[in-house]
Amino acid sequence: MSSATLSIQRPAAGSRLPLPAARGPLSEQVLGTLAAGGPGTAVLPSAAGIDPTSDLVADEDVQLTLFCLQELHYRGLEDVDDAWEWDVSAIALRRDLEDAFEAHLRGRVTVPDVVATTADDVARVLFGMTASSGGPSLARFVARKASLAQLREVLVHKSVYQLKEADPHTWAIPRLTGRAKAAAVEIQADEYGGGHLASMHSELFRRTLRALDLDDHYGAYVDAVPAVTLATSTFMSLAGLNRRLRGAITGHLAAFEMTSSIPSRQYADGMRRLGLGEDATGYFDEHVEADAVHEQIAGRDLAGGLVEAEPHLLGDVLFGAGACLLLDDLAAARHLAAFDAGTSSLREVAA
Amino acid sequence: MSARDGVEMTLCPDGPILVRGAAHIVTSDGRTVARNRPTVALCRCGGSAIKPFCDGTHKVNGFTTSDGIEVSDTTVDD
Numbered sequence A: 001m002s003s004a005t006l007s008i009q010r011p012a013a014g015s016r017l018p019l020p021a022a023r024g025p026l027s028e029q030v031l032g033t034l035a036a037g038g039p040g041t042a043v044l045p046s047a048a049g050i051d052p053t054s055d056l057v058a059d060e061d062v063q064l065t066l067f068c069l070q071e072l073h074y075r076g077l078e079d080v081d082d083a084w085e086w087d088v089s090a091i092a093l094r095r096d097l098e099d100a101f102e103a104h105l106r107g108r109v110t111v112p113d114v115v116a117t118t119a120d121d122v123a124r125v126l127f128g129m130t131a132s133s134g135g136p137s138l139a140r141f142v143a144r145k146a147s148l149a150q151l152r153e154v155l156v157h158k159s160v161y162q163l164k165e166a167d168p169h170t171w172a173i174p175r176l177t178g179r180a181k182a183a184a185v186e187i188q189a190d191e192y193g194g195g196h197l198a199s200m201h202s203e204l205f206r207r208t209l210r211a212l213d214l215d216d217h218y219g220a221y222v223d224a225v226p227a228v229t230l231a232t233s234t235f236m237s238l239a240g241l242n243r244r245l246r247g248a249i250t251g252h253l254a255a256f257e258m259t260s261s262i263p264s265r266q267y268a269d270g271m272r273r274l275g276l277g278e279d280a281t282g283y284f285d286e287h288v289e290a291d292a293v294h295e296q297i298a299g300r301d302l303a304g305g306l307v308e309a310e311p312h313l314l315g316d317v318l319f320g321a322g323a324c325l326l327l328d329d330l331a332a333a334r335h336l337a338a339f340d341a342g343t344s345s346l347r348e349v350a351a
Numbered sequence B: 001m002s003a004r005d006g007v008e009m010t011l012c013p014d015g016p017i018l019v020r021g022a023a024h025i026v027t028s029d030g031r032t033v034a035r036n037r038p039t040v041a042l043c044r045c046g047g048s049a050i051k052p053f054c055d056g057t058h059k060v061n062g063f064t065t066s067d068g069i070e071v072s073d074t075t076v077d078d
């Protein structure tokens, strides 16, 4: 995808996800049915036969379909009736896909075999899991040698989640109690700028996109990103939307925060190396400071507080953290391989 | 965990000091340090590039807090 394609602005879009282009038979049928009218006139297909041992992280058709079904619970899709959100066939299909994706990840994520009963123990285990593995790092690449075009691609990938930053973890709040709930509110309030619109992290990210002449509309680049980028989001939504996975979503948030401060400084350094100013780096500068606070609260009070209250959730907390790390590594490895080969990390899309 | 009226400081193992509540952080010559959020993390490893705040550097510079901390038998927030 050329940089000219990246900066195409759509006319005054609403806040909904623009209807993406299908990537296979399932998404073709699902998106076609969603756009054809409200529920009741048609039902969505089942996907009960999906094999969880196939590489669902890289499955374009499955990830796009799941992403769109989950989006019904966020901002909705352009030209799709909101009533689809709770249509039984939409819920059944989402569950088929989520069950397969969760089973796939549970077979792939390694979780340390530890005993952790106190909040301090849990934080220590999580900080251990997230300590730099020396694995693939997009942030290090951006700091040292990314070109402006490659930096813009990295931001395009990030935009899929960052334009709804914090929302998947907010689902957890009503499912938590006590210390963990207070911690979730403390972190999420900061993510939302303490209620100050311009400080909201998703708004700071829009400012960065505009500084790079990228489209800051919600979902603008969903068609451009591959399955693995979508998978980083669909896992968060899966863990956030299902109450039974409240351990996983808190573990995910802890791992996410624990792998943010230092990489954020690397992103900002890379941007300054490329001559970009504060309007571009502001989002990342903010995360250097904010996530050094959030990682402490998320590890100890949120995830640790949850395990103290519900000790049987330790395994899920660690699974959520491990899945976060695995998906980040898979995405980084894929994008870096593309950059190494001198090609684009984005999908070819018709503009 | 959060001090509504007073100030509470949490000693994070091998990490910063979290400060919650209405603490004024001032420089040695009495100027107030701008706080961007209600809860801040103060660097105590010495390695942060955004001092007085923590930037996560303590995780990669080997900083440890071997705390044989003496605790009083009263807990806060009761």
Ligand code: FES
Pocket (backbone or CB within 6 Å): B015, B016, B017, B042, B043, B044, B045, B046, B047, B048, B053, B054, B055, B056, B057, B058, B059
């Ligand atoms: S205590 Fe975190 S950087 Fe010093």
Ligand SMILES: [Fe+2]
Pocket (backbone or CB within 6 Å): A165, A191, A201, A287
């Ligand atoms: Fe954030």
Ligand SMILES: [Fe+2]
Pocket (backbone or CB within 6 Å): A191, A257, A290, A291, A294
């Ligand atoms: Fe954060």
